[in-house]
Amino acid sequence: MKKIELAVIPGDGIGTEVVQEGLKVLDVIAELHGGLTFETTEFPWGCEYYLQHGKMMPDNGLDTLKNFDQIFLGAVGFPSVPDHISLWGLLIPIRRTFQQYVNLRPVKLLRGMDSPLKGYQAGAIDFIVVRENSEGEYSSIGGRIHHDTPHETAIQVNYFSRYGIDRTIRYAFELAKNSPRKKLTSATKSNGITFTMPFWDEEFKRIQADYPEVETEIFHIDALAAYFVTRPESFDVVVASNLFADILTDIGGAIMGSIGIAPAANINPEGKYPSMFEPVHGSAPDIAGKGIANPIGQIWTAKMMLDHLGEHDLGEKLLTVIEETLLEGIKTPDLGGKATTTEVGDAICDKLRRLG
Numbered sequence: 369m370k371k372i373e374l375a376v377i378p379g380d381g382i383g384t385e386v387v388q389e390g391l392k393v394l395d396v397i398a399e400l401h402g403g404l405t406f407e408t409t410e411f412p413w414g415c416e417y418y419l420q421h422g423k424m425m426p427d428n429g430l431d432t433l434k435n436f437d438q439i440f441l442g443a444v445g446f447p448s449v450p451d452h453i454s455l456w457g458l459l460i461p462i463r464r465t466f467q468q469y470v471n472l473r474p475v476k477l478l479r480g481m482d483s484p485l486k487g488y489q490a491g492a493i494d495f496i497v498v499r500e501n502s503e504g505e506y507s508s509i510g511g512r513i514h515h516d517t518p519h520e521t522a523i524q525v526n527y528f529s530r531y532g533i534d535r536t537i538r539y540a541f542e543l544a545k546n547s548p549r550k551k552l553t554s555a556t557k558s559n560g561i562t563f564t565m566p567f568w569d570e571e572f573k574r575i576q577a578d579y580p581e582v583e584t585e586i587f588h589i590d591a592l593a594a595y596f597v598t599r600p601e602s603f604d605v606v607v608a609s610n611l612f613a614d615i616l617t618d619i620g621g622a623i624m625g626s627i628g629i630a631p632a633a634n635i636n637p638e639g640k641y642p643s644m645f646e647p648v649h650g651s652a653p654d655i656a657g658k659g660i661a662n663p664i665g666q667i668w669t670a671k672m673m674l675d676h677l678g679e680h681d682l683g684e685k686l687l688t689v690i691e692e693t694l695l696e697g698i699k700t701p702d703l704g705g706k707a708t709t710t711e712v713g714d715a716i717c718d719k720l721r722r723l724g
């Protein structure tokens with residue numbers, strides 16, 4: 369019997385709506401598996417909490433989370449609280465404290481989806497982005513001076529450490545080595561960013577020597593962004609710094625047909641701390657409360673959690689069921705359908721049960 373203590377943070381906006389569907393699916397997964405249970409504890413942290421308590425989570429929030437096996441999160445941020453406060457008050461402390469230094473974001477054209485790219489059939493786009501998730505451009509080093517004067521100045525320091533680069537790039541090489549196509553693409557901008565990016569590239573080439581079986585390529589981020597649109601079929605594993613991969617994976621979401629279906633996993637590869645599973649999208653204030661958010665991004669993160677737990681067959685079954693739901697046209701409005709968030713979640717649960 370495998371019991372997973374799961375911390376659930378629905379967060380803000382549509383986060384609360386899609387997480388409920390994800391939990392429903394996990395319940396069915398547990399029913400089907402027999403030997404696997406999820407013991408969930410929900411935490412009401414986020415922007416509402418901030419408005420009441422002046423912080424995004426309690427002071428002992430991270431200590432509380434540390435004792436869980438995994439974290440299932442919806443989205444964080446709402447117009448009621450500045451984004452840099454909400455993000456740095458909840459999401460980023462979790463990623464950093466728990467050394468979730470790899471952020472995995474698959475980009476796959478599912479059956480039943482239409483890509484905005486012409487001529488691509490299901491399966492033709494199928495790669496994964498490995499995002500460096502603990503340093504790089506998202507640093508808290510810097511400051512602002514001369515407030516409210518004409519020479520007000522802001523400085524934010526990018527920092528890249530050998531330790532940080534090495535562990536992420538090695539993770540990406542391992543993924544590529546174990547994939548059928550054995551190909552790894554690295555994003556750089558060493559022509560414009562002349563200290564950190566050449567360092568990233570040199571580390572990439574140094575580590576490459578340990579993986580002779582992996583085919584590699586390095587592209588500047590601007591060209592790579594265009595290739596995501598013009599030849600996405602050419603990618604297998606893509607590794608990039610924190611900011612570059614963040615931007616690339618929104619393009620990834622777009623070419624999959626909607627950011628509403630794109631999943632992500634923040635992984636602590638050593639398993640010393642919980643990993644965190646969350647969709648790529650945010651709280652979507654424009655559609656929050658309407659019951660029309662697409663829950664598939666969240667549900668796909670449950671598949672990533674199953675993979676992380678070593679339950680690959682169940683994970684694949686879940687992805688197949690997601691595809692069958694899409695094929696039947698049970699889709700939310702972002703995919704051109706009329707279904708509600710709950711209807712999509714229910715359809716996926718029903719199909720899972722029927723598949724047994």
Ligand code: NAI
Pocket residue numbers: 382386442443444445446447451455459627628629646647648649650651652653654655660661662663665700702
């Ligand atoms: P967003 O991803 O929330 O929304 C972008 C667009 O995609 C909107 O038009 C939205 O309606 C649509 N969309 C997103 N998810 C959808 C879904 N599941 N179904 C249907 N449509 C969906 O990004 P935005 O507007 O930049 O950010 C809104 C808030 O979310 C901000 O406070 C931001 O900081 C936060 N955010 C949080 C993230 C996280 O928790 N990981 C990631 C990105 C943004």
Ligand code: MG
Pocket residue numbers: 614615618648
């Ligand atoms: Mg993003």
